[in-house]
Amino acid sequence: MGKLALAKSGASRRNAASRKRKAKASETGASAFQDLVTFFKSPIGERLIVLEIFIFTVMTLMVFILYRKELKKREELQVAMDMIRTVVVETDPIYEDKDDLxxxxxxxxxxxxxxxxxxxxxxxxxxxxxxxxxxxxxxxxxxxxxxxxxxxxxxxxxxxxxxxxxxxxxxxxxxxxxxxxxxxxxxxxxxxxxxxxxxxxxxxxxxxxxxxxxxxxxxxxxxxxxxxxxxxxxxxxxxxx
Known part of the structure; x- marks a missing residue:
């Protein structure tokens, strides 16, 4: 009976210690989150958020501009190719069904x-x-x-x-x-x-x-x-x- 009581006592202490660690971790996580919220509410945090939004917006705009330029370049190349094809086919109709190369x-x-x-x-x-x-x-x-x-x-x-x-x-x-x-x-x-x-x-x-x-x-x-x-x-x- 003495050993059984000691074993239960040891298990109880371990469970208590585990609950304390979890509680401490929870408190630490909540504290970290609260600190993060507090930081973002601060003037520096607000400027950081604005800066990140600005950077994201600029990057999105750059991607869009590059995409439009690429489309325009492809359209210009196609127009040039169509003009070349017209001249070549008018010179000799045998080329009418030939590919671009x-x-x-x-x-x-x-x-x-x-x-x-x-x-x-x-x-x-x-x-x-x-x-x-x-x-x-x-x-x-x-x-x-x-x-x-x-x-x-x-x-x-x-x-x-x-x-x-x-x-x-x-x-x-x-x-x-x-x-x-x-x-x-x-x-x-x-x-x-x-x-x-x-x-x-x-x-x-x-x-x-x-x-x-x-x-x-x-x-x-x-x-x-x-x-x-x-x-x-x-x-x-x-x-x-």
Whole structure:
């Protein structure tokens, strides 16, 4: 009985000690929470809360701005890609169903080809001559007065002519049937006549590109004997208009 009583007494003391520790811990936790509440109610605590809210707001705003910028960048890239695709497909419809990488590769090839023709024209371009002399001089170089196959090519020529601030003969003339035709004999169905052109003055039967254009339309009819500059184009014979 003595041992049993001692055991119960020991257990009772341990339980009492455990309850005291729990009570103390509870008091400590409550005290810490109360201290925290008191701190946040203090001027320093209030400033800290305001600062944290401000930092959170700024970070949220920055994330939103970066997100909008990324969206705008993607939209601009898509617009640029759509423009490139339009130019490439207009140049050659075979690229209509190609993906973006193939379109970019095609655009690079077209750009290099245009640069090649630009360099070639610089080599073949002479000083001045009548339309007939210009054609003969081009033929001596294995070329012809330039023909225009696409709107992009015409706009490219316009820019070069504008840069030189001169008039340049191209390969369009009025044939015996009084129709405007290319040197190949094909009618110039697609044309880029300047304002009030073609004029109906006598003997204005040959076409030049003007540096002063009307909305990208630069063709003008002149007398074929006029001495001006000219542009030659050298491509395989079976590709001439």
């Amino acid at each position: 193939e379109i970019l590769a095609a655009a690079q090839n077209i750009s290099e080809e245009m640069q090649y023709f630009a360099n070639l024209n610089d080599q073949l371009q002479k000083e001045i001559g009548s339309w007939t002399d210009a054609q003969k001089n081009c033929e001596q170089e294995g070329a012809r007065l330039i023909s225009v196959e696409t709107r992009e090519e015409q706009y490219f020529i316009n820019k070069q002519v504008e840069r030189h601030q001169k008039f340049f003969w191209i390969g369009v003339f009025k044939d015996k049937g009084k129709k405007w035709s290319w040197l190949s004999g094909m009618e110039a169905a697609v044309h880029y006549w300047n304002y009030y052109e073609p004029n109906y003055e006598a003997n204005h039967d040959c076409v030049a590109v003007s540096y002063d254009c009307y909305y990208g339309k630069c063709w003008m009819a002149f007398e074929c004997d006029l001495q001006i500059h000219y542009i030659c184009k050298k491509v395989p014979n079976d590709t001439w208009l």
